[in-house]
Amino acid sequence: MKQKELCKRYVLFIISLFIAALGVAVTKKGELGVSPISSVANVLSLKFTILSLGNWLIVWNCLMILGQILILRRKFQWIQLLQFPLSFLFGYFTDFWMWTLSGIQPVSYTQPEPTRRS
Numbered sequence: 001m002k003q004k005e006l007c008k009r010y011v012l013f014i015i016s017l018f019i020a021a022l023g024v025a026v027t028k029k030g031e032l033g034v035s036p037i038s039s040v041a042n043v044l045s046l047k048f049t050i051l052s053l054g055n056w057l058i059v060w061n062c063l064m065i066l067g068q069i070l071i072l073r074r075k076f077q078w079i080q081l082l083q084f085p086l087s088f089l090f091g092y093f094t095d096f097w098m099w100t101l102s103g104i105q106p107v108s109y110t111q112p113e114p115t116r117r118s
Contacts, residue, residue: 017086021054021093028053029101030109054095061087 028034034042041056051059065083069076 013086014089017090018093021090022097024053024057024094025097025101028098029104030106052095053098054091054093056091057094058088058091061090 024034024038026032028042033039038053038057041053041060044056044060045051045053048056062084065080065087068080
């Protein structure tokens with residue numbers, strides 16, 4: 001594969017991570033739940049508030065990568081270590097979107113937020 005094509009794929013993957021993190025933040029903010037892969041990090045972020053959801057996602061994803069290494073042992077391909085920096089990126093992106101959406105308070109899915117009368 002050519003260097004230019006590989007670079008293009010990495011850029012598209014990072015953009016996809018950014019969009020996926022938006023999905024995690026929107027579903028969490030809208031109280032629709034989170035995906036099964038993010039559920040452990042979500043529960044930990046609610047119980048142990050010292051770390052944010054994004055930080056817990058980093059910790060959880062890194063633990064899963066370590067588990068992958070332990071299970072695969074010699075069959076583990078070292079290129080897969082790129083999952084570590086991408087886990088950090090996904091966690092940071094998630095925290096960015098949670099911060100960006102922090103001002104939005106959903107009231108109902110069927111009607112807009114009621115207006116206040118002065």
